[in-house]
Amino acid sequence: MTNYNISSIDYPLHHSRLRKLGLIGGLSWHSTLEYYMYLNQTINDHFGNNTNPPLVVINLDQYYMHQLQRSDRWDIIAGMLIEACGQLYKAGASAAMFCANTPHKVYHDVQAQSRIPILHIGDATGAEIRKKGLRKVGFIGTIFTMEEPFIAKILKEKYDIDMMVPDKKKDRERLHTIIQKELSLGILKPETKEYILDQIVMLETMGAEGIILGCTEFPLIIGPNDIKIPIFNTTLLHAQMGVDFILDSDF
Structure with a gap:
């Protein structure tokens, strides 16, 4: 040998x-x-x-x-x-x-x-948002990242960025289900993309200057050409x- x-x-x-x-x-x-x-x-x-x-x-x-x-x-x-x-x-x-x-x-x-x-x-995302000069961003992710403060806190305390999420519980729950039951399995449906884009538009009407794709699966279905305001792809950042x-x- x-x-x-x-x-x-x-x-x-x-x-x-x-x-x-x-x-x-x-x-x-x-x-x-x-x-x-x-x-x-x-x-x-x-x-x-x-x-x-x-x-x-x-x-x-x-x-x-x-x-x-x-x-x-x-x-x-x-x-x-x-x-x-x-x-x-x-x-x-x-x-x-x-x-x-x-x-x-x-x-x-x-x-x-x-x-x-x-x-x-959160540091990777917060630094890029600050670089763009934004102070108020929308966030979509799992129920945990949307409803608990562990991402929002670091954005606010370290980067002075306010984070908002969809205001209806049923929408947050559906986004969570989409992540776990579809995107994490590689299932990409046109109707799912349309629903996610509707949630992003709602956040924009609430004053969001940009959108954090706060689940690493969202970039599989949403890209920078899909919306007008800046997208912050947490996977790439x-x-x-x-x-x-x-x-x-x-x-």
């Missing part, structure tokens, strides 16, 4: 300077794929060749995660994310990302027990934050 000495691999100098990033995905795998594609393509474009970034991906079970959410077992969800961060640390990752908005509900509990920093999707970390830019 041949012994291979992997410790002697001589990577190109530019690659050795890239920081390894850990992705906690599967929430859903469709949006995790968007993260993975964006990170690789943007690093390719940066170097002008097919240099790929050092990534470690952990794929969690979204079906189980949804069961835990419905049962309000966020303690178990936090434990799963803490375990995943530990696995990423052991694999050599210098930072981690939750590849979805909703897990950030337990961000502070997980970060407190993680040995590596976790890049927050968060992934760009990951690119900046890998390249050691702005960190």
Whole structure:
């Protein structure tokens, strides 16, 4: 049997300077794929060749995660994310990302027990909104991100941005169901897109200057050409934050 000495691999100098990033995905795998594609393509474009970034991906079970959410077992969800961060640390990752908005509900509990920093999707989104000079934005996402303050709070306290959501409970519940029962399964219906656009128009009439697609599945069905006001795609903004970390830019 041949012994291979992997410790002697001589990577190109530019690659050795890239920081390894850990992705906690599967929430859903469709949006995790968007993260993975964006990170690789943007690093390719940066170097002008097919240099790929050092990534470690952990794929969690979204079906189980949804069961835990419905049962309000966020303690178990936090434990799963803490375990995943530990696995990423052991694999050599210098930072981690939750590849979805909703897990950030337990961000502070997980970060407190993680040995590596976790890049927050709210920071990626808030910084871009401030860059555009906006102060009031609409937000659509899961029932948790719309009704609980863990995203709205970081936008307000760190970036002085007011966040509004659809005012009717039934609309928030339907958006949540669309995410879990359709988009996270890759089901993209024309009538679903029309309903989401109607909700965005309602937020615009309430004074929203831009719209946060606050679930990483929404960009699968809504694009920047679908509405007139600015769209903030949390998937791409968060992934760009990951690119900046890998390249050691702005960190």
